[in-house]
Amino acid sequence: MVGDLIRFNHERACFIGRRISMLKHVIEILRHTDPQFKAVESLISSRGVNEASILIIANSLISYQLSVKGEEYWVMFSHYFSDKGKSVGLNEFTSFMGLSGNTRLLDQKKRRLARFLSSSIVRELSDDGLKYCVDLLELNRQLSMLYGGDYSKTVVFAVKMYSYLCEASGVKPLTAGIKPPLDMRNALFLLSSCIVEGCGADTECVGKIMSGRHRNEAVNALLKVCECGGLNCIELDVFTWLVTGVLRDTGFNVYKSSRLIKERYGVEIPVDTLQEISLCVKS
Known part of the structure; x- marks a missing residue:
């Protein structure tokens, strides 16, 4: 079965986390324009x-x-x-x-x-x-x-x-220790950014890693992205929710996505970062 081949690459998760960490100032803007x-x-x-x-x-x-x-x-x-x-x-x-x-x-x-x-x-x-x-x-x-x-x-x-x-309300919440929600966009983020390996087409794999025996592994991979990027996982989810959402809507066209993110949220995400997040997109 395809599901038996699924692996989570924590080295890749760290690499992606470090790339996203360079955009912490952007994430702050994204949060307020969400x-x-x-x-x-x-x-x-x-x-x-x-x-x-x-x-x-x-x-x-x-x-x-x-x-x-x-x-x-x-x-x-x-x-x-x-x-x-x-x-x-x-x-x-x-x-x-x-x-x-x-x-x-x-x-x-x-x-x-x-x-x-x-x-x-x-x-x-x-x-x-x-x-x-x-x-x-x-x-x-x-x-x-x-x-x-x-x-x-x-x-x-x-x-x-x-x-x-x-x-x-003007109160800074204490977000340390909160795990990320493993929703469809975070599952797609894991797939498209090559953190998940050995899976089939994206539409098939999203369901596999959101439930069943791979769910905990997927959450741990997202936690590794947070850890290596020095992010709390709410910050990561702000980024993945909005950015992966735009990438998905454009069919992972990174240039069109870059323009749409600028139009919708008033921030610029480097195209090379979008390319890394889209590196393993499958049809």
């Missing part, structure tokens, strides 16, 4: 930080198997819940999921929401929406315990989005 960050700012402005914190975490926990791009989904979410007449409850979320087309695995998502919305985390955030900014690892631990205690890409994504809320 449509998801802007969605967080909008919710804080309209709902206040306490309600916004609950809304943002809840939505993060169901942000998978979407029918639209993640950036578009979060813009829709912020527009919908910026209406103060919309309650922070399961029925309102169910209405939004129907409106936004987030209906795949709907019953599962409703159960995830119900568990979070009835948790002590929500009661604490209702009193202090910034409570976990000084301890994101504790938020990660508590959310993980709600859903079985294991690594979960949606949980670490929720922590990332909560860190956006902290920063947008």
Whole structure:
């Protein structure tokens, strides 16, 4: 089987991490121009930080198997819940999921929401929406315990989005120790940048490394990128989410991607860096 040949090249992961580390100033700009960050700012402005914190975490926990791009989904979410007449409850979320087309695995998502919305985390955030900014690892631990205690890409994504809320509120979050979310873009990043070896076509391999026995190896490879680049893994995810997203949308045309990144986010990524990230693209 092809899956049996999959290997993760940590030397290559270190090389890529060092290349990305030269763009830390760019990552800072990318974070603030990320449509998801802007969605967080909008919710804080309209709902206040306490309600916004609950809304943002809840939505993060169901942000998978979407029918639209993640950036578009979060813009829709912020527009919908910026209406103060919309309650922070399961029925309102169910209405939004129907409106936004987030209906795949709907019953599962409703159960995830119900568990979070009835948790002590929500009661604490209702009193202090910034409570976990000084301890994101504790938020990660508590959310993980709600859903079985294991690594979960949606949980670490929720922590990332909560860190956006902290920063947008003027509080620097403590991000050390947070693992990266192994979503489709990070899986594609591992493949396209040659960190994953011995796999088939990208469309086949993304699924293989996001689940099953290769998942932990993939997360460890991303951690190696962070370690060698001197990055926290939220910084890496800011970069991979936006840059890999553009590369994917252009068919990994590095010159077109460079122009689009400049237009969308106001930053320049060296073409040779984009080429390294795209070196092992397969059709």
